[in-house]
Amino acid sequence: MGIIEVLERQPLKRFHFILLTLSSLVYGLTAMNVMLIGLLLPAIRAEWGLSPTEAGYLLSFGYLGMFLGAISSGIVADRIGRKYTMVIMILVGSVFTGLCGLAWDFWSMSIFRVIAGVGLGGTLPLPGVYMSEYPPARYRGRFVGIVETAWVWGVLLGIVLARIIMPHIGWKSVFAISYLPLLLIPAIVYYAPESVRFLEKEGRIEKIRRILARYGLVEEAEKIVIEPKKEEKAPLRLLFSGVYLRRTVVLWVLWAVLVYTYHGIFLWLPDVYVRLFGYEVVKSLEWVLIVTFAQVPGYYSAAMIIDRLGRKFVLATYLAVAGLGCLLLASTIRLDLILLYSVVISFFNLGAWTGLYTYTPELYPTKLRGTGSGAAASVGRIAGILAPSVTGYLFEIGGGSITPAFLVFALAHFAAAAVTGILGEETKGRTLEEISR
Numbered sequence: 100m101g102i103i104e105v106l107e108r109q110p111l112k113r114f115h116f117i118l119l120t121l122s123s124l125v126y127g128l129t130a131m132n133v134m135l136i137g138l139l140l141p142a143i144r145a146e147w148g149l150s151p152t153e154a155g156y157l158l159s160f161g162y163l164g165m166f167l168g169a170i171s172s173g174i175v176a177d178r179i180g181r182k183y184t185m186v187i188m189i190l191v192g193s194v195f196t197g198l199c200g201l202a203w204d205f206w207s208m209s210i211f212r213v214i215a216g217v218g219l220g221g222t223l224p225l226p227g228v229y230m231s232e233y234p235p236a237r238y239r240g241r242f243v244g245i246v247e248t249a250w251v252w253g254v255l256l257g258i259v260l261a262r263i264i265m266p267h268i269g270w271k272s273v274f275a276i277s278y279l280p281l282l283l284i285p286a287i288v289y290y291a292p293e294s295v296r297f298l299e300k301e302g303r304i305e306k307i308r309r310i311l312a313r314y315g316l317v318e319e320a321e322k323i324v325i326e327p328k329k330e331e332k333a334p335l336r337l338l339f340s341g342v343y344l345r346r347t348v349v350l351w352v353l354w355a356v357l358v359y360t361y362h363g364i365f366l367w368l369p370d371v372y373v374r375l376f377g378y379e380v381v382k383s384l385e386w387v388l389i390v391t392f393a394q395v396p397g398y399y400s401a402a403m404i405i406d407r408l409g410r411k412f413v414l415a416t417y418l419a420v421a422g423l424g425c426l427l428l429a430s431t432i433r434l435d436l437i438l439l440y441s442v443v444i445s446f447f448n449l450g451a452w453t454g455l456y457t458y459t460p461e462l463y464p465t466k467l468r469g470t471g472s473g474a475a476a477s478v479g480r481i482a483g484i485l486a487p488s489v490t491g492y493l494f495e496i497g498g499g500s501i502t503p504a505f506l507v508f509a510l511a512h513f514a515a516a517a518v519t520g521i522l523g524e525e526t527k528g529r530t531l532e533e534i535s536r
Contacts, residue, residue, distance in 0.1 A: 107235050114314040115234055121291055122226035127249035128280040129222045131257040132196045137366035138261045142270040155491030158366055160209040162483030164216020169480050172221030173473015180293045185225045186284055192218025193280045200274030224476045231460040232294045236530045240457045244402030247456040251394040258388050296465045338471055346462040349522050353455050354479030356515035360508050363486035390441045397446035401453035409527040414454040415520040421447035422512025429505035461526045
């Protein structure tokens with residue numbers, strides 16, 4: 100019997116929910132650190148006198164690091180395992196985000212942002228990959244989707260803490276909250292097991308037995324006959340061959356579009372509200388808090404229906420409606436409608452992210468799952484490098500108007516919805532091994 104058959108026969112247990120909690124905390128607090136720079140950007144711009152384009156470059160440097168981190172962590176995770184790769188990336192991302200509070204000018208901040216980005220970009224793909232490998236297939240979409248919903252709670256935590264701390268002690272001190280993820284490292288080291296699918300690939304059967312016994316996943320684990328299924332290391336070129344080529348194209352388009360639109364829109368929102376409506380920084384954060392709260396039902400609605408209606412339906416539908424929201428926002432100057440359409444975009448863009456994080460690790464076999472997920476995320480980070488600078492440039496050439504930038508966001512959403520609907524493969528209800536055949 101293979102380990103997959105063992106895992107698929109198990110009901111949900113306390114172990115699954117503890118692992119879900121740990122993965123969600125990692126993802127949520129990493130999200131807080133990723134978005135922190137956007138929350139503080141209006142104050143940084145005011146103190147250092149940065150233009151919109153320069154501010155965009157400052158954001159983009161973080162995504163340069165995230166590109167490097169995403170591609171490298173996937174490869175490392177497929178070689179040394181998911182668990183300790185995650186620990187290393189959390190450490191790097193947290194420490195160097197915190198050091199941004201010590202930056203003295205544009206270039207020192209940029210250097211810290213690049214290094215922090217390596218850790219942040221390296222961390223983000225791993226909770227979803229990790230969570231996809233333990234629950235039975237009938238629960239996998241919901242569990243991975245719930246991990247993804249942790250993003251919004253991390254962002255909300257960052258907004259609230261920035262709103263409370265910054266008016267009293269300034270933006271530099273706010274960066275100290277980025278050390279919070281370090282508190283998770285002892286829990287991960289002590290409690291979280293290595294992926295058993297990774298261990299099976301490595302032929303480490305006795306290690307698998309110890310995990311099954313320690314976490315109570317099966318009774319009398321020592322009596323279970325587990326057939327070793329050691330696999331050769333998968334070369335990167337496998338992403339572009341056979342059935343994986345179409346899957347890679349779909350995932351790369353989805354990652355590029357969702358990273359471009361999310362970070363192009365939401366990193367700039369505090370600054371947009373300050374510049375368009377003359378709001379002070381604190382008032383802008385209150386507006387962003389309202390818009391961000393709309394992400395909560397967006398995430399959970401997608402997580403609840405994804406195992407019933409499928410990944411393709413959720414992705415294509417939510418992307419299309421988010422694109423419509425962008426189109427409507429590009430065509431109005433009314434304050435109430437700008438807030439309404441911002442909420443629509445927030446709800447459906449983030450619901451699409453739930454679909455993406457569920458879908459990504461499902462489309463590759465174990466030997467390629469970390470590498471494939473990391474490569475797709477790294478393509479997204481290239482889009483992330485471009486998004487802040489391009490958005491800032493579109494604001495400038497539009498004379499401060501949001502129309503050009505949001506027309507581009509609308510077209511990107513529509514394109515990704517079409518690609519998913521035409522080329523995407525449905526994976527709901529299938530084991531990871533069935534999908535990879």
